[in-house]
Amino acid sequence: MGESIGWVEAGKTHEALWRSEAGVAAPKKVLVADDTLTADAAYRLACEGTAILWRGDFQNARQLLQALSRRIDNSARRKTSKAESTPAETFHLHRQSQSQRARTLGMVLLPLEADYRIPLRRAPEVSAACTEAYGEAEAPSVVSLREVLGLIGAHEWRKKGVEIAVLENKIHPHYGVFSPVRGEYVALVNQAPLPSTELAFDIGTGTGVLAAVLAKRGVKRIVATDQDSRALACARDNVTRLGLQAHVDIVKADMFPEGRAPLVVCNPPWVPARPSSSLEHAIFDFESRMLRGFLSGLAAHLTAGGEGWLILSDFAEHLGLRSREELLGWIEAAGLKVLDRLDAKPHHPKVMDATDALHKARAAEMTSLWRLAAK
Numbered sequence: 001m002g003e004s005i006g007w008v009e010a011g012k013t014h015e016a017l018w019r020s021e022a023g024v025a026a027p028k029k030v031l032v033a034d035d036t037l038t039a040d041a042a043y044r045l046a047c048e049g050t051a052i053l054w055r056g057d058f059q060n061a062r063q064l065l066q067a068l069s070r071r072i073d074n075s076a077r078r079k080t081s082k083a084e085s086t087p088a089e090t091f092h093l094h095r096q097s098q099s100q101r102a103r104t105l106g107m108v109l110l111p112l113e114a115d116y117r118i119p120l121r122r123a124p125e126v127s128a129a130c131t132e133a134y135g136e137a138e139a140p141s142v143v144s145l146r147e148v149l150g151l152i153g154a155h156e157w158r159k160k161g162v163e164i165a166v167l168e169n170k171i172h173p174h175y176g177v178f179s180p181v182r183g184e185y186v187a188l189v190n191q192a193p194l195p196s197t198e199l200a201f202d203i204g205t206g207t208g209v210l211a212a213v214l215a216k217r218g219v220k221r222i223v224a225t226d227q228d229s230r231a232l233a234c235a236r237d238n239v240t241r242l243g244l245q246a247h248v249d250i251v252k253a254d255m256f257p258e259g260r261a262p263l264v265v266c267n268p269p270w271v272p273a274r275p276s277s278s279l280e281h282a283i284f285d286f287e288s289r290m291l292r293g294f295l296s297g298l299a300a301h302l303t304a305g306g307e308g309w310l311i312l313s314d315f316a317e318h319l320g321l322r323s324r325e326e327l328l329g330w331i332e333a334a335g336l337k338v339l340d341r342l343d344a345k346p347h348h349p350k351v352m353d354a355t356d357a358l359h360k361a362r363a364a365e366m367t368s369l370w371r372l373a374a375k
Contacts, residue, residue, distance in 0.1 A: 005109075005142050007032060007053055016111070017141035019134065021150075021176070022277035024106060024349075027051035027140075038068035046107035051189035053109045053142065058123040061145055065108055072101050087361055088320035091273075096359040105110045106144040114140050128154035133175040142352045151175065154240040164209060166190040167216060169242060171209045178282030180209040184344035185311045188369040189213050192342055193234060196262035196276060201225070201293060203255055203266040206282065208235030208248065210265055210311075219263070225253040228281075255293055256365065260303045266294045267311040272321050288322060288330075295334040299374040307339065308372040313346075318361035339371040 005018040007030035009216065018026035029049060033042070036057035037202035042052055042064055042325050054061045076097060113119055116130040116137050131137070156173040161170030162179055164187060180186060189210050197218045200212040214222050224239075226232050234248055234307040239248045244300040256264075269285035284292055291312070298308040318323040331338065344367050 009053075010310050015141050015220065019112075019141050020106075020145070021133065021147060021279060022102070022106075024144075025105075026108075027107065030109070035209070036306040039064055039071070042108070043068055043071045043104075043137075046104045049107075051109050052105045053111065054120065054145065055111075056120070058118060058120040061110070061120070062149070065105060065145055068105055068108070069101075072104055076101075086320055087318060091319045091321065091361075092211060095273065095276075097357075102146070102197045105146045106215075108143050108145045110145050110148055111142045112143060114138070124152065126129070126152060132158065132223060132248050148188070164212075166213055167209075168185070168244070168268050171207050172234075172241065173207050174230055174237070175230070176230045176279055177234040178206050180207055182346060182367070184346050185313075185369070186210070186213060187345050188311065188342050188367065189265065189309065190217065192309060192369050192371065194219070194263065195305065199223070199261045199277060200263040200265060201257060201261045201301065204231075204233045204268060204290065205250070206267075207230050208238040208250070210267060211248045212233065212238065212244055214263075214265070215242075215244045220247060222246055222327065223247045223251055223257045223261070225251050225255065226259050227254045245250075256292075256297055256301045259302050260306070262303045262306040263309065264298060264301055264306070265309045265311070266290075268294060270313040271316050271319070292330055292347065295330050295336065295372075298372065299335045303373055306373070308336070310370040312370065313365055313367045315361060315365045317362045319358070331370075335375050336372045337375050342369040345369060 002017045003026050004015050005026040006013060006015045020084045030051045030053050031045060032055055033052045045052060047069060087238040107207050110118055114137055116127040118126060125147060132150050132155060157179060158172050158174055161172040162181060164171050164180065164186060165183065171180055186209060188211050194217060198220055200214050200219045200222045201212065202222055202224040205226050208224055211222045211224040224235055226235065230250055237251045239245050239250065268290040269283050271284050272286065272288040273284040274286045275281045302308060317324055346365055346367055
C-alpha cells in the first residue's frame with residue numbers, strides 16, 4: 001500500500017489509502033464537511049491548505065468545485081499585471097497559475113470504498129473508470145473530486161474513441177495516454193512520401209495512431225516502441241481493434257528498438273518544460289531530452305537511403321523556449337540533413353480563443369514533419 005491520508009471524524013481518527021495520479025502529497029490538514037459548507041468558507045479553507053473530505057451530496061460537491069473555480073478565476077483577473085512580459089515569462093506565469101489552480105481545486109476530496117464505490121448521495125458509478133486508471137481495487141481510499149471527474153472523462157473518451165479521418169476509424173485513448181486530438185500531425189504522416197513499405201519504427205507510439213496510419217498506407221511491418229506501460233497496453237488495444245496486429249509489433253523500449261529501418265518516425269512532446277505529473281510527460285519534454293535523443297540516435301538506426309520523420313510543432317519557438325537555430329544545430333550535430341519539411345496549420349479550438357494567455361503563440365503555431373536523412 002502506498003501513501004495514506006488521515007483525518008478525525010466524530011471524535012475518531014481515520015486513515016485510508018491516498019490516491020493521486022499527479023503525484024500530489026496527501027494533505028496534512030483535512031476537515032470533514034457536507035452540504036452546509038458555503039463556497040466562500042470552502043475557498044478560504046482550500047487556499048489555506050486545508051482539504052475538505054466531502055460527506056454530502058455528490059452533485060453538490062460538483063457545484064462547490066465550480067464555485068471554487070469561479071473564485072479562482074476572479075482572483076486571477078484581479079491580480080493580472082499590466083506590465084509587458086516576454087512570451088517565455090507569460091508561459092511560465094501561466095503554468096504557475098495553472099499549478100496553483102489545480103492545487104486549490106484538488107482540496108475537495110471524496111471517499112472511495114474498497115470496491116471503488118463512492119458512498120455519497122447521487123454519486124455516479126465509477127468502478128470501471130477507477131479500475132482502468134488504478135488497477136484492481138484493494139482497499140478504501142481517498143481521492144480528489146477533480147481527479148475523479150478526470151477519470152470519468154477519460155473513461156468516456158476510451159469508450160467513444162477519437163475519430164481519425166485518415167484511418168476512417170477511431171483510436172481509443174486509455175487513461176494517462178495522450179489523445180490524438182490534434183489531427184494535423186496525423187494527416188502529415190499520411191501525406192509524406194514513403195521511402196519504403198518494408199519496415200518502419202514508430203518511436204514513442206502512445207496510442208499507436210501513427211503506427212496504424214503507416215500500416216494502413218501499406219508498410220508491411222512496424223515496430224512501435226514506448227516505455228510507458230499504459231501506452232503499450234493502449235497501443236496494443238488499438239492495433240487489435242483495427243485488425244493490424246499482423247503488421248505492428250508493440251515493444252517496450254526507451255526510444256529505439258534494435259536494428260535499422262528505412263523509415264523511423266517520432267512525435268516527441270513539443271514543449272521543452274519540466275512535467276509536473278506523470279500525465280504531462282506527453283506534453284512537456286524537459287530540456288528537449290527526447291527530441292535530442294531521437295536526433296542523436298537516428299542515423300545509427302537508419303538503413304542506407306532511409307528517412308527519419310520528426311513531427312514537431314514550432315509552438316516552443318513562439319514561446320521563446322527553443323529557437324529554430326537550436327533545432328537546426330541539433331540536426332547538424334547528429335550528422336543529419338533536412339530533405340524536406342511539410343507544414344500544417346493547427347485547427348484546434350484554442351487557436352481561436354483570444355482570451356487564452358498563450359493565444360499569440362498558438363495563433364502563429366505551425367506543425368511540421370521534417371524529413372531527415374543521414375549525411
